[in-house]
Amino acid sequence: MQFRGSEVAIAPAVQNKLLRAQVISIEQLITLNERELRSLPNIGPAAVSSILAALAESGLSLAADPYEEYECARHSDLARDAELRSYFLCGSCRDAYVQLALGDRSPQWVSGERVEGYCGHCNELREVRLSQWFLCGTCDRVIRSVGRGLASAKFVTSLWADMFRGMPELSLREIDPVRLRPQVRRSDVNRVATADFVADDMSGSALLGIELKTGRSALPEGGIGKPMSKFQLDTTDCDDIRAAAATLNVPVFLLHAQVIGRAHAPTERYEGVGLWFARPWDMVEHLEAVRRRPRETRDAAYFKTAMFRPFAEFPAYVNDAFRADLESMRRDGFPILYRR
The missing domain is CATH 3.40.1350.10 (Trna Endonuclease; Chain: A, domain 1)
Structure with a gap:
């Protein structure tokens, strides 16, 4: 069996590893995401790096992983425990979150509903809205x-x-x-x-x-x-x-x-x-x-x-x-x- 995809310069040794893992073509390869590729037998970090580089040179890439880690808005890195964290904030404190703590990142979502309640930051009774960012557990605790x-x-x-x-x-x-x-x-x-x-x-x-x-x-x-x-x-x-x-x-x-x-x-x-x-x-x-x-x-x-x-x-x-x-x-x- 021969690997189909000569237009992509994947090293022959790596091609053989893909074939042994029942991946026989570039078309099949790019349906996989990086997590799935790493899970294949005999495909280690070096082989993955080689494949990614070869695909990039040809303007191709692996599929997006629907279960990839989210990036924490505060420390700007992927984190397995990063998830949507919710905060009731007044308008000025929401702006302060963006400008002073979260690297100018706007919320992932802001509720259209305005309620009278206590702002989770300034602790004042004001008109607040629910706002959400992706944050890891540590950064969420620090922010709160x-x-x-x-x-x-x-x-x-x-x-x-x-x-x-x-x-x-x-x-x-x-x-x-x-x-x-x-x-x-x-x-x-x-x-x-x-x-x-x-x-x-x-x-x-x-x-x-x-x-x-x-x-x-x-x-x-x-x-x-x-x-x-x-x-x-x-x-x-x-x-x-x-x-x-x-x-x-x-x-x-x-x-x-x-x-x-x-x-x-x-x-x-x-x-x-x-x-x-x-x-x-x-x-x-x-x-x-x-x-x-x-x-x-x-x-x-x-x-x-x-x-x-x-x-x-x-x-x-x-x-x-x-x-x-x-x-x-x-x-x-x-x-x-x-x-x-």
């Missing part, structure tokens, strides 16, 4: 976390204004706001660490920094639902806290905000229901272990949740005990938050 993070920052700012009303000389300033970003692979060399918030004194000098983490779970003494048993913090986040403290030359405190979703059908609004703080010195005392996160490539430090105290106690701490901690840091340095 931004709206929750924005709600968390507003929650912290509001509580600070309420609880520090008696200390107007201490003003809170957000210096690393949560924002939409495209996926950027940053090396540790290029990593710039800064606190999320800085509290300034009357002279405008930084007095303390705050690193804010947001989640759905509560901690002991407050919040909604069963408290988490352990608190996980990526070691890179621990490094960032220490680097920010060195840059500011003031202590940086860890805050955990519990932000939950409440239905406003068909949308959802985010609401802050709990806030806690941890002194860096207490973090050191309550460190349990450093290990790899499950199903991930990142290391995390695991802390006992007893290191946290309700944020309602923070003003009294700042007023009574903070100065001693500030002097301790400037004398002995900021504590090392974990050791491997």
Whole structure:
């Protein structure tokens, strides 16, 4: 049997492999997609590359695969778990998704129906429309976390204004706001660490920094639902806290905000229901272990949740005990938050 298709310069050895796989002509070959071609016996990656190159030279190609992976709109690569992800967004936030996070990619689909509900990004009650993009699971979680993070920052700012009303000389300033970003692979060399918030004194000098983490779970003494048993913090986040403290030359405190979703059908609004703080010195005392996160490539430090105290106690701490901690840091340095 001879392979029919001499007008396409497929190497004889590869032609023989196709014949053994019962593919006898170019016409038959181009009815296959790449996945089907790779599944044929004796057709390995080298043979597939040779076939694709020969077809391209003749202006031909394999068939499209109806089950091929979708391309994630955020990291611009094929992903097996990329699928249509749906978001209720107001018009301005939909534009922000396109311009700031998804590489100028318009949605795959936008509903013609306009409903009054909470925008999944700005968390404001507005006219919203359902919008869909192809996104992988990781990028979907990152995108959704931004709206929750924005709600968390507003929650912290509001509580600070309420609880520090008696200390107007201490003003809170957000210096690393949560924002939409495209996926950027940053090396540790290029990593710039800064606190999320800085509290300034009357002279405008930084007095303390705050690193804010947001989640759905509560901690002991407050919040909604069963408290988490352990608190996980990526070691890179621990490094960032220490680097920010060195840059500011003031202590940086860890805050955990519990932000939950409440239905406003068909949308959802985010609401802050709990806030806690941890002194860096207490973090050191309550460190349990450093290990790899499950199903991930990142290391995390695991802390006992007893290191946290309700944020309602923070003003009294700042007023009574903070100065001693500030002097301790400037004398002995900021504590090392974990050791491997």
